[in-house]
Amino acid sequence: MTSKFSTVFLASVLALAALLAGCSKAPSEADLNLATAKQKAEQCVEPENVIRTKHMDMLMHQRDATVIEGIRTKQHSLKECINCHVSATKEDGTPLHYGDKEHFCTTCHAAVGQKIDCFQCHADRPEVGQDPNYQHTVGSVEGHHFTQGVTAAAAPTAAEVQMVAQPQQGAAK
Amino acid sequence: MSQNRVDEYRRNFITALGGAAAVVAVAPTLLLREAHAAGEVAAKPADQAVTNAKRWGMLIDVTKLTDGGAGMVAACKKEHGWGDEAHSSPEQQAHWARVVKVTDKLTHNSFSLPVMCQHCENPPCVDVCPTGASMKRADGIVQVNKHTCIGCRYCMMACPYKARSFVHEALQDQKPHSPRGMGTVESCNMCVHRIDNGQLPACVEAAPDAVVFGDLNDPNSAVSQAMKTIGGKQIRADLELNTGVRYHGI
Numbered sequence: 001m002t003s004k005f006s007t008v009f010l011a012s013v014l015a016l017a018a019l020l021a022g023c024s025k026a027p028s029e030a031d032l033n034l035a036t037a038k039q040k041a042e043q044c045v046e047p048e049n050v051i052r053t054k055h056m057d058m059l060m061h062q063r064d065a066t067v068i069e070g071i072r073t074k075q076h077s078l079k080e081c082i083n084c085h086v087s088a089t090k091e092d093g094t095p096l097h098y099g100d101k102e103h104f105c106t107t108c109h110a111a112v113g114q115k116i117d118c119f120q121c122h123a124d125r126p127e128v129g130q131d132p133n134y135q136h137t138v139g140s141v142e143g144h145h146f147t148q149g150v151t152a153a154a155a156p157t158a159a160e161v162q163m164v165a166q167p168q169q170g171a172a173k
Numbered sequence: 174m175s176q177n178r179v180d181e182y183r184r185n186f187i188t189a190l191g192g193a194a195a196v197v198a199v200a201p202t203l204l205l206r207e208a209h210a211a212g213e214v215a216a217k218p219a220d221q222a223v224t225n226a227k228r229w230g231m232l233i234d235v236t237k238l239t240d241g242g243a244g245m246v247a248a249c250k251k252e253h254g255w256g257d258e259a260h261s262s263p264e265q266q267a268h269w270a271r272v273v274k275v276t277d278k279l280t281h282n283s284f285s286l287p288v289m290c291q292h293c294e295n296p297p298c299v300d301v302c303p304t305g306a307s308m309k310r311a312d313g314i315v316q317v318n319k320h321t322c323i324g325c326r327y328c329m330m331a332c333p334y335k336a337r338s339f340v341h342e343a344l345q346d347q348k349p350h351s352p353r354g355m356g357t358v359e360s361c362n363m364c365v366h367r368i369d370n371g372q373l374p375a376c377v378e379a380a381p382d383a384v385v386f387g388d389l390n391d392p393n394s395a396v397s398q399a400m401k402t403i404g405g406k407q408i409r410a411d412l413e414l415n416t417g418v419r420y421h422g423i
Contacts, residue, residue: 063320064320065222067316067318067319067320068308068310068318069222069223069311070217070222070223070310070311070312070365070369071219071220071221071222072219072366072369072370073219073220074219079349079350082349083349095346097345120343120344120354120355120356121319121344121347121352121353121354121357122347122349122352122354123346123347123348123349123352124345125346126349127348127349
């Protein structure tokens with residue numbers, strides 16, 4: 001009886017320890033698959049630390065301005081994020097969708113355990129049907145970046161910067 | 174002083190132009206074509222909010238629609254990407270616009286007309302919405318703000334024109350300019366993305382001889398002039414909703 005109990009106890013302790021060990025592993029650069037993002041970070045509509053911590057606020061503000069007031073500026077528009085950062089297909093030519101690990105938004109959201117519903121309605125890749133060159137390159141004629149000045153957005157707080165720079169221990173992988 | 178003189182010259186010039194346009198507008202055969210002269214929908218600066226200075230509307234001449242409006246509906250489908258819901262029954266399918274056939278029981282005279290959101294001045298769908306998602310924009314466009322729509326479908330019940338539909342299934346590869354997804358109600362939004370961009374709605378472009386689009390607040394706009402000349406009937410005018418979409422020949 002005693003030996004059986006201790007076996008069960010030992011097994012549960014081991015399982016718990018394994019679970020904790022798995023959780024405490026912070027996502028590394030390789031896990032985050034940030035190649036696409038880093039490639040274009042220099043040319044983004046806001047500095048990297050601002051966009052990392054505030055992009056959700058900008059998108060939230062922009063969506064109401066667009067739908068309710070008809071303001072269609074491109075700087076903080078989700079459509080332009082997608083046009084610039086997401087390619088229409090994967091390397092093998094199949095469609096690239098949110099949820100695939102190559103998708104620009106998924107790379108970080110998966111690492112930080114974030115669940116969003118933007119792409120239940122919004123297109124998650126540029127439309128290539130009519131114009132194969134629809135995905136514009138930053139700095140091209142289509143480029144609209146920095147037209148309104150990068151200081152328009154509120155700077156992230158020190159805590160937010162630190163959170164992004166050093167992912168917290170125990171962050172879901 | 175010299176600047177004022179230039180302004181005065183311009184004013185006279187523009188007045189003369191307006192007079193010339195009015196003369197052209199009197200000729201009824203040219204009326205509908207003239208509406209599509211450039212500038213009927215002026216592009217708004219992207220960073221400015223819409224105002225109630227304009228109220229968008231259209232006049233559909235059913236007698237000039239050879240296909241009963243099927244072409245207009247097809248253009249809408251193509252523009253917004255609706256109608257291909259694989260798992261929805263015919264009753265559940267999206268219908269931003271549909272062709273309605275009307276037959277007189279006595280004479281058997283029948284005709285077809287395209288029916289979509291009528292963009293009422295006093296929209297019942299906005300009255301009943303519990304979240305404010307069903308909304309009328311300042312320029313008179315009635316639409317669903319899908320960010321706040323909870324899919325209760327009260328607006329579908331309230332609409333006397335059966336203009337709204339509900340998305341029953343998960344969608345993928347929507348049009349980037351026209352987001353639509355499961356659990357929200359949708360309807361004709363007068364191609365709001367095109368209007369903000371200075372373009373005509375897709376259905377108006379598809380039937381240039383039969384539809385006049387423009388600003389109902391401006392008595393000199395092509396659509397106002399056309400309605401003054403040939404009239405513009407509302408469907409269910411008895412409801413006194415003052416619709417933005419009017420018909421001729423019904």
